[in-house]
Amino acid sequence: MDDTYLPNEAKIIERIHEGPGIFTLRLQFTDPKINEAYTFAPGQFNMLYLHGVGEIAISIVSDPHSDEYYNHTIRVVGRVTRGFEQLECGDCIGIRGPYGRGWPLEKAKGKDVVVITGGLGCAPVVSVFNYIINRRSEFGTISLMQGVKHSSDLIFRERFQRLKDIPNIKIYVGADKSDMHWPWYKGRVLDLVPKMELNPDNTIAFMCGPEMMMKAAVEALxxxxxxxxxxxxxxxxxxxxxxxHCGHCQYGGQFICKDGPVFSYPEIKELFAKEGF
Ligand SMILES: Cc1cc2nc3c(=O)[nH]c(=O)nc-3n(C[C@H](O)[C@H](O)[C@H](O)COP(=O)(O)OP(=O)(O)OC[C@H]3O[C@@H](n4cnc5c(N)ncnc54)[C@H](O)[C@@H]3O)c2cc1C
Ligand code: FES
Known part of the structure; x- marks a missing residue:
């Protein structure tokens, strides 16, 4: 029997509250053999199945080699994510994956890395960041840019503060609108790109977030x-x-689920940020 669509059972080991409507599930397959054999690359995603409710794509945010668990950070937006929000430690869900093509980390080794993320959708690059921090000497200067609409949208706040103290990491956080205690840049974070010192011969950039923001980031870079x-x-x-198989994620001649979700700019340039695609 073709078991492509059959999820494996995984147990919630820990549930971490990250902010309003945002939480991280630490998971482990209940079958130790599956758990041991399970590998993934930063940027890949799993399909998470909630019994009786539905199945959704969620990025894997943990470091592939750090421990025997793997983490998913979920933002509540609708029916299935609301269902996941109700779960507690010890509850089980279905997982199939990992799927897709992740970030080109081998290519990034030895280079300066710019990571640009927008809005609340930073999950796909969290794994890349964890990966680089855990292998710091293999990469050059890291510039992390996070833009949010409002200062209250920023998740992982303490993590940004902690990262500021690590050598050779530059943190740029900006909020279009902010409260008076906002310690970061007040305005569009991409306004800061022209002021960055970047070596064009040795820099690689990873972006994720709303397409219009990524378009502006591509232009600025x-x-x-x-x-x-x-x-x-x-x-x-x-x-x-x-x-x-299903064509739901078709993007011109490519499928985002299997040819992506990470693409180099020339691979998608023709359709990128065009209305209707
Ligand atoms: C490769 C990939 C990785 C993802 N990683 C994460 C992650 O790490 N964490 C996370 O919280 N979410 C992630 N998402 C988005 C997540 O899959 C959707 O939020 C989820 O499917 C919504 O399901 P729902 O039933 O709760 O909402 P629904 O009731 O289906 O939808 C609620 C609202 O969300 C919108 N929506 C639904 N699915 C998507 C989608 N795929 N992209 C954009 N908007 C959508 C709908 O248009 C609607 O406005 C990822 C999506 C993809 C394709
Ligand atoms: S989700 Fe079915 S083809 Fe990509």
Whole structure:
């Protein structure tokens, strides 16, 4: 029997509250053999199945080699994510995956890495960041840019504060609108790109978030003469099968579930940020 669509049972080991309507589930497969054999790359995603409710795509945010658990950070937006929010430690869900093509971390080794994320959708790059921090000497300067609409939208607040103290990491956080205690940049974080010192011959950029923001980021990085082939974007579309069968995530001649979700800019340039695609 073809078991492509059959999820494996996983147990919630820990549930971490990250902010209003945002939580992280630490999971482990109940079958130790599956748990041991399970590997993934930063940027890949799993399909999470909630019994009797439905199945959704969620990025894997943990470091693939750090421990025997793997983490998913979920933001409540609708029916299935609301269902996941009700779960507690010890509850079981279904998992199939990992799916998709992740970030080109081998290519990034030895380079300066710029990570740009927008809105609340930073989950796909959290794994990349964890990966780099845990192998700090293998990468050059890291610039992390996070933009939010309002200062209250910023999650992982303490993590940003902690990261500021690590050598050779530059943190840029900006909020279009902010309260008076906001310690970061007041305005569009991408306004800061022209002021960054970037070496065009040795810089690679990873982006994720709303497409219009990524478009503006691509344009700003082009002003630094960073080659298009060194710009990588995480694309997000509604997914069903996750294996290139159903066509729900089709993007021109490609399927975001299996050819992406991470693409180099030249691979998607023709359709990128065009209405209707
Ligand atoms: C590859 C991939 C990785 C993802 N990783 C994460 C993650 O790490 N954490 C996380 O919280 N979410 C992630 N998402 C988004 C997540 O899959 C959706 O939020 C989820 O499917 C919503 O399900 P729901 O039933 O709760 O909401 P629904 O009731 O289906 O929808 C509620 C609202 O969310 C919108 N929506 C639904 N699915 C998507 C989607 N895929 N992209 C954008 N908007 C959508 C709908 O248009 C609607 O406005 C990812 C999506 C993809 C494709
Ligand atoms: S989700 Fe079915 S083809 Fe991509």
């Amino acid at each position: 082009a002003e630094h003469n960073i080659d298009e082939t060194d710009l990588y974007l995480n694309m997000e579309r509604n997914m069903h099968c996750a294996v290139g």
